[in-house]
Amino acid sequence: MAITAQDVNKLRQQTGAGMMDCKKALTEANGDFEAAIDILRKKGQKVSASRSDRETSEGSVFVKTNDDATESVIIALNCETDFVAKNEEFQALGQSILNVAFENRPASIDDLKGTKLGDLTINEKIVELIGKIGEKLEISAYESLKGEKVVPYIHAGSKLGVLVALKGSNGDDTSDAGRDVAMQIAAMNPVAVDKDEVDQSVVDREIEIGKEQARAEGKPEQIIEKIAQGKLQKFFKENTLLNQAFVKDSSLSVAKYLDSVKSGLTVEAFKRISIG
Numbered sequence: 001m002a003i004t005a006q007d008v009n010k011l012r013q014q015t016g017a018g019m020m021d022c023k024k025a026l027t028e029a030n031g032d033f034e035a036a037i038d039i040l041r042k043k044g045q046k047v048s049a050s051r052s053d054r055e056t057s058e059g060s061v062f063v064k065t066n067d068d069a070t071e072s073v074i075i076a077l078n079c080e081t082d083f084v085a086k087n088e089e090f091q092a093l094g095q096s097i098l099n100v101a102f103e104n105r106p107a108s109i110d111d112l113k114g115t116k117l118g119d120l121t122i123n124e125k126i127v128e129l130i131g132k133i134g135e136k137l138e139i140s141a142y143e144s145l146k147g148e149k150v151v152p153y154i155h156a157g158s159k160l161g162v163l164v165a166l167k168g169s170n171g172d173d174t175s176d177a178g179r180d181v182a183m184q185i186a187a188m189n190p191v192a193v194d195k196d197e198v199d200q201s202v203v204d205r206e207i208e209i210g211k212e213q214a215r216a217e218g219k220p221e222q223i224i225e226k227i228a229q230g231k232l233q234k235f236f237k238e239n240t241l242l243n244q245a246f247v248k249d250s251s252l253s254v255a256k257y258l259d260s261v262k263s264g265l266t267v268e269a270f271k272r273i274s275i276g
Contacts, residue, residue, distance in 0.1 A: 011040075014033070021043065044127045044128050048131070051080075052136065054136040056079055058080060059085050061141075061155075061158050061273060061274070062075050062097070069149055071150060074163055075097060076275055078138050078140045079137050087133065093129055101142060101144075144271075145269060148168075149166040150166075153182030153185075160186055160272075160273070161272070164182045164269075166265060168264040168265040169262065177258060181241070181270075184254060188244055192239075192241070195236040195240050207231075207232055210228030213231070241267060241270065242255040
């Protein structure tokens with residue numbers, strides 16, 4: 001059957017696909033709109049498969065927090081180029097995925113991809129947009145955080161995001177302090193809130209590295225353990241959030257800075273995600 005320009009435009013409005021892609025899909029489907037939509041989606045899957053080995057080092061971080069700032073969700077949607085990262089449809093898809101994640105709180109990225117977004121799953125929506133723009137897209141990170149006071153922070157360029165759960169606010173507005181700490185996390189990338197939360201395997205590795213360094217420096221064997229423990233404490237100071245020097249005032253640790261804002265104020269948990 002003859003495919004008219006009106007038919008092509010109608011399918012384009014429904015799917016957002018290119019004019020030529022719509023015309024080819026309608027021709028292949030003999031004018032059946034539903035079949036043409038399936039063909040376009042399958043094309044998207046083919047594009048997705050053909051680009052599965054491509055690097056997705058660009059993209060954007062999206063964050064949403066509830067009205068009383070006790071819960072927040074953050075995701076990272078990746079693509080291949082900065083040009084696509086700034087594309088309106090890419091940004092709209094990222095925001096839609098974030099909204100679904102916020103409403104449903106899936107347990108993992110795989111569960112999030114399987115959650116419905118309109119008539120399709122999120123994974124199908126991603127494949128659909130891959131077919132349209134011709135770049136690999138993927139959700140690289142998804143985190144949620146609950147707390148007495150959760151403060152979100154998106155770094156300039158939307159390539160890095162942080163969630164901080166504060167404890168001890170007791171109803172006071174500690175948003176500025178939370179933002180300061182979130183910026184600290186963005187810049188310094190701590191491995192844990194405090195030394196007690198550092199995984200034992202990391203502690204064991206740092207001790208072993210400290211011992212080997214001491215031996216390489218020719219230190220006596222009887223003081224090797226003491227030296228290694230000293231190096232471990234230095235590791236905690238540099239790599240755990242509350243013990244780090246506060247970036248805005250290095251005379252204070254992050255813990256002391258928070259206590260200066262409000263006695264007893266501290267960090268309960270944090271999440272940090274980035275593109276690339």
